[in-house]
Amino acid sequence: MFAKQLSVFIENRQGRLGEVLNVLKDNGVNILSLSLADTTEYGLLRLIVSDPESGKERLAEAGFSSILSDVLIIEIPHTAGSLQGLLKSIETAGVNVEYMYGLSIEAERAYVVLKASDLQAAATAIEAYGVKTVTREQLSSM
Amino acid sequence: MIWSKEETLSRKEIEALQLSRLQETVKRVYEKVAPYRAKMDAAGVRPEDIKCLADLAKLPFVTKQDMRDNYPFGLFAVPKDDLVRIHASSGTTGKPTVVGYTENDLKMWTECVSRIACMGGATKKDVAQICFGYGMFTGALGLHYGLENIGAAIVPSSTGNSEKQIMYMKDFETTLLVATPSYALRLAEVARELGVDPKKDLKVKIGLVGSEMLTDAMRAEMHKCWGDEMLITSNYGMSELMGPGVSGECEYMDGMHINEDYFIPEIIDPVTGEVLPEGEKGELVITCIKKEGLPLIRYRTKDITRLTYAPCKCGRTFCRMENLSGRSDDMLKIRGVNVFPSQIEEVILGFDELGPHYEIVVERDGYLDKLTVRVELAHSTDSFAELERLAADVKGRLKTMLGVDAKVKLESPNTLQRFEGKAKRVKDLRSK
Numbered sequence: 001m002f003a004k005q006l007s008v009f010i011e012n013r014q015g016r017l018g019e020v021l022n023v024l025k026d027n028g029v030n031i032l033s034l035s036l037a038d039t040t041e042y043g044l045l046r047l048i049v050s051d052p053e054s055g056k057e058r059l060a061e062a063g064f065s066s067i068l069s070d071v072l073i074i075e076i077p078h079t080a081g082s083l084q085g086l087l088k089s090i091e092t093a094g095v096n097v098e099y100m101y102g103l104s105i106e107a108e109r110a111y112v113v114l115k116a117s118d119l120q121a122a123a124t125a126i127e128a129y130g131v132k133t134v135t136r137e138q139l140s141s142m
Numbered sequence: 143m144i145w146s147k148e149e150t151l152s153r154k155e156i157e158a159l160q161l162s163r164l165q166e167t168v169k170r171v172y173e174k175v176a177p178y179r180a181k182m183d184a185a186g187v188r189p190e191d192i193k194c195l196a197d198l199a200k201l202p203f204v205t206k207q208d209m210r211d212n213y214p215f216g217l218f219a220v221p222k223d224d225l226v227r228i229h230a231s232s233g234t235t236g237k238p239t240v241v242g243y244t245e246n247d248l249k250m251w252t253e254c255v256s257r258i259a260c261m262g263g264a265t266k267k268d269v270a271q272i273c274f275g276y277g278m279f280t281g282a283l284g285l286h287y288g289l290e291n292i293g294a295a296i297v298p299s300s301t302g303n304s305e306k307q308i309m310y311m312k313d314f315e316t317t318l319l320v321a322t323p324s325y326a327l328r329l330a331e332v333a334r335e336l337g338v339d340p341k342k343d344l345k346v347k348i349g350l351v352g353s354e355m356l357t358d359a360m361r362a363e364m365h366k367c368w369g370d371e372m373l374i375t376s377n378y379g380m381s382e383l384m385g386p387g388v389s390g391e392c393e394y395m396d397g398m399h400i401n402e403d404y405f406i407p408e409i410i411d412p413v414t415g416e417v418l419p420e421g422e423k424g425e426l427v428i429t430c431i432k433k434e435g436l437p438l439i440r441y442r443t444k445d446i447t448r449l450t451y452a453p454c455k456c457g458r459t460f461c462r463m464e465n466l467s468g469r470s471d472d473m474l475k476i477r478g479v480n481v482f483p484s485q486i487e488e489v490i491l492g493f494d495e496l497g498p499h500y501e502i503v504v505e506r507d508g509y510l511d512k513l514t515v516r517v518e519l520a521h522s523t524d525s526f527a528e529l530e531r532l533a534a535d536v537k538g539r540l541k542t543m544l545g546v547d548a549k550v551k552l553e554s555p556n557t558l559q560r561f562e563g564k565a566k567r568v569k570d571l572r573s574k
């Protein structure tokens with residue numbers, strides 16, 4: 001039910017982001033989505049990639065430390081207010097959404113990557129709300 | 143147990159003893175040591191000007207440089223015939239510093255170390271393994287004679303060949319270990335590699351550690367390896383003053399009792415040389431008041447500590463010096479505040495989220511000093527909030543510890559420079 005996210009800590013120095021992306025490209029790790037949260041000092045790069053384990057290993061060899069964590073990838077129906085309704089259902093279940101960013105795999109469908117305080121409870125709430133989550137197996141076959 | 147009755151003298155008795163011994167020593171060096179006489183003459187002070195202990199501050203300091211300038215025997219107060227032992231400290235730069243002992247000096251040394259070993263729990267029943275390097279270094283032989291005097295069985299295993307060290311420890315049922323804190327940790331590591339659990343398979347219950355700073359973090363780490371019941375005390379000394387035995391911790395581990403009947407301690411501001419009041423942190427200055435061979439007066443140790451004369455639970459009346467918090471050579475003056483890299487290190491080691499490597503950068507921004515501490519994350523995270531909280535916590539604790547604001551820069555693991563020899567972690571970019 002969960003997908004794996006690869007997070008990399010990077011200092012805000014000229015070229016650091018590019019170095020990370022290069023390592024992944026050179027090793028054939030495909031980036032499906034990316035989000036960067038940063039201050040003037042450092043940033044946290046969060047990635048959904050084709051092969052997270054290999055991405056983590058290749059980055060470690062290049063001197064970057066990263067970690068893998070569980071996230072939910074949720075398909076968002078193309079109707080007004082669907083995202084708002086989805087978030088409300090998670091909130092009602094008493095779960096806190098930590099962060100969220102968009103993901104586009106197929107032309108007609110929209111997805112979001114979501115991290116919550118209690119991922120299992122969030123997944124249950126989403127299911128009850130009637131939207132689908134994408135597993136990592138499904139993700140790799142897309 | 144308290145080894146000698148001198149250790150419980152009243153303050154009045156200690157001071158009376160110190161004054162008479164100080165006067166005698168000053169008079170003797172003035173007469174017999176030409177460089178001292180020259181220094182005192184230049185400062186306009188004569189032996190008869192020392193009328194009370196506070197007059198000590200009138201006397202000029204002696205530094206390691208003075209010892210080098212008078213290499214090898216220029217500061218000695220006895221003819222060479224009277225010496226029975228000569229040691230030297232390996233100078234990494236320039237000439238070594240040479241120290242010499244008369245027969246009485248060796249007796250005094252043995253007495254001082256016996257007291258410190260006794261404070262640390264040593265008895266005649268102990269099998270004491272001395273894992274300090276024997277040779278020109280004073281550490282090993284100092285502990286050796288002191289422990290032997292107590293009646294312990296000495297295993298002079300020296301340093302190196304760690305596997306054999308573990309074998310001796312096991313087969314001889316060693317109960318007392320003399321080592322630097324870092325070598326004690328290394329030995330525990332080697333033991334485990336050999337399938338020997340230091341906590342269960344060895345009988346070591348006492349650790350007398352020295353010749354390196356013992357921080358609380360280091361002591362906690364040692365307990366993890368050697369067991370919680372082990373009594374680990376630190377002791378202090380340096381060859382210029384005698385060797386180990388200047389001071390040591392008792393079982394209450396709240397500072398090291400200084401053998402005040404042989405040494406007078408002072409704390410000075412390392413920049414101005416001014417004597418600081420009790421409790422303030424500064425450079426330790428020691429005057430030897432009973433030595434014959436090399437009685438150094440107001441020797442600048444470069445070690446940073448503070449003194450307390452408050453009574454100790456153990457019953458000893460000798461004042462205590464706090465475990466060292468750095469070297470004055472490393473001190474940084476930031477916006478008028480004295481900052482030691484070791485204080486910063488202590489804060490960093492307190493965070494599991496951070497690795498042990500760091501870099502300190504000092505810059506001048508207009509008229510203001512700017513302190514930046516670069517630290518490495520121990521592992522990556524996916525939580526931005528966690529990073530922000532961590533940076534704020536480190537900053538907060540640095541502020542509490544140092545009294546000045548520091549900027550904290552989080553870095554990826556393995557990005558800061560590593561050092562094989564002595565680490566150079568401070569970059570002072572201010573033009574002097």
Ligand SMILES: [Zn+2]
Nearest residue numbers: 392454456458
């Ligand atoms: Zn005590």
